[in-house]
Amino acid sequence: MRPLAGLSRTNLLTEFSAGVTLIAIAIPLNIGYAQIAGLPPTAGLYALVVPTIIFALVVSSRQVVASPDAATAALVASSLGGLAIVDQSNYVAMAFAQAVLSGGFFVLAAVFKLGALANLLSHPILVGFIGGLALGILTSQVAKMLGVHTGSGGEFVEKLTGLVSRIGTADLPSIAISAVSVAVLLLGRRWAPAVPWALLVMVGATVVVATTHADEHGVSVLGAVPAGLPTFTVPDLTLTQWSALVPSALALTLVTMAEGVLVSRSYAEKRGYPVDADRDLMAFGLANLASGVQGSFAVGASTSRTAAMDQSGSRTQLPALVLAVGTVLLLLFGTSLLAEIPSPAIGAIVGVAVLPLLGIGDLRELWRLDRAEFGVAAVCFLVTLLVGPLAGIFVSFILALANFIRPATNPPIDFFTAGRQQPSGDIEMIDPGLLVVQMRSPLFFANSTEFQRRVRDAVADERRPVRYLVIDMDGIHTVDVTAAQQFGRLRAWLTEQQVSLAFSRVDPAAVRRLRRLGLLQPDDTLYPDDRAAAKQITGAAEPELYEKLVLSRSGRRLT
Known part of the structure; x- marks a missing residue:
């Protein structure tokens, strides 16, 4: 200039x-x-x-x-x-x-x-x-x-x-x-x-x-x-x-x-x-x-x-x-x-x-x-x-x-389950055993305890036992060592509850770091997106059924 x-x-x-x-x-x-x-x-x-x-x-x-x-x-x-x-x-x-x-x-x-x-x-x-x-x-x-x-x-x-x-x-x-x-x-x-x-x-x-x-x-x-x-x-x-x-x-x-x-x-x-x-x-x-x-x-x-x-x-x-x-x-x-x-x-x-x-x-x-x-x-x-x-x-x-x-220590966390969208607008549950977790914030020392607590509460509060937990990583841009250690405790608790853990939308460039921190294990399933995870886990293999599949909570659609 x-x-x-x-x-x-x-x-x-x-x-x-x-x-x-x-x-x-x-x-x-x-x-x-x-x-x-x-x-x-x-x-x-x-x-x-x-x-x-x-x-x-x-x-x-x-x-x-x-x-x-x-x-x-x-x-x-x-x-x-x-x-x-x-x-x-x-x-x-x-x-x-x-x-x-x-x-x-x-x-x-x-x-x-x-x-x-x-x-x-x-x-x-x-x-x-x-x-x-x-x-x-x-x-x-x-x-x-x-x-x-x-x-x-x-x-x-x-x-x-x-x-x-x-x-x-x-x-x-x-x-x-x-x-x-x-x-x-x-x-x-x-x-x-x-x-x-x-x-x-x-x-x-x-x-x-x-x-x-x-x-x-x-x-x-x-x-x-x-x-x-x-x-x-x-x-x-x-x-x-x-x-x-x-x-x-x-x-x-x-x-x-x-x-x-x-x-x-x-x-x-x-x-x-x-x-x-x-x-x-x-x-x-x-x-x-x-x-x-x-x-x-x-x-x-x-x-x-x-x-x-x-x-x-x-x-x-x-x-x-x-x-x-x-x-x-x-x-x-x-x-x-x-x-x-x-x-x-x-x-x-x-x-x-x-x-x-x-x-x-x-x-x-x-x-x-x-x-x-x-x-x-x-x-x-x-x-x-x-x-x-x-x-x-x-x-x-x-x-x-x-x-x-303040917002970083209490981040927005949404939980979604699989279901069909009915003509009336209601959600027909396909498999309440699936729970998707979506957090729009980095996972670090200040909010990792809150994340762990809210995931545990969501799993325990479902009307029927949760068998599959999918963590959407799109909003979790970074993870520090403290958060990774806290996540290890959450993983151990999920294993005790017999809940299978999977991940969606993981940044390919971050996979190596996440595995080094212990957040990801070599045998963890990584899905390209939440719908693909829901389709695979719930068995909605037919294209017409998949088109009707939505992830929702309290009638809200996941966009």
């Missing part, structure tokens, strides 16, 4: 126009996300230069936009809040180092082709985790919009307590700026979604503050932003400090990996072009390494900006390069324009941007479709919100593992 795949003369103007739109969206949001992360505005702007260029030239996706987003900013703030106890410069250096470590994890994941790990986080888990982060962000942005200073508390309960206890200190000019900003953003997005309302709100609010001197009457402003391009720097931390950052960096990597690969795959399927998950992981890795060594924090896949580019007609990575050039021009010649940006307007921009991340619609749909999946999302939401993002990540992966193991 070549860089800027999909770019041609026919779509050059569309892609460039989309890049201008991306500048209008990304700059105000990145300033806000830097503030969420507890970093200077330049940390958000620097992420739009070198990391963006590297990602655009390496990634296989033609549309995914890489940038710090609400989730990564909240993770950075929450995970570093308790670690940076010396001073602000220590905090900033740790944020940069965290990005470097995350980049290293991404590169390792790409080298070892671990793109499939992104599938470990299911949709309900992501909905709950990101929703919990979003509500915590929204609380802090509401405080900013009201002009309320809630202190340095990083967790949701502390933020909410600080907001409620200090609500009496709310600043009326800040509330007015916020109210107008929110109204413009929400109504503008509904009536004219193509217009860069975030940029217009930021510019308009800045003009109002500059002309009315509202900053002298309680409205907080961004303040001076240093001019100049990012410079290469290695975070100056001790080995102990680097080690303390590993868990949070790994959490950032896992969340970004899951969301990034999911977004990349969904847009590739929607627009009909190929993607390479491992190449995308390498792109995230190199972008994060660049981010950390040039004064920025962790970057991930921006779902909102990717969606905006898709809606604008962009199908290449050219808008990302246009964004990088525009940010360079701003850093060289326009940082003085940023000093008077009011914090309430930034809070409104970020607050409106994270509203969709609450996942209210997704939670409602999960409640309608599957209450258990809703419960998984709710647990992730509450743990992330009340305990913290790292605890949310841990619980998410425990739930993901449990969600994977």
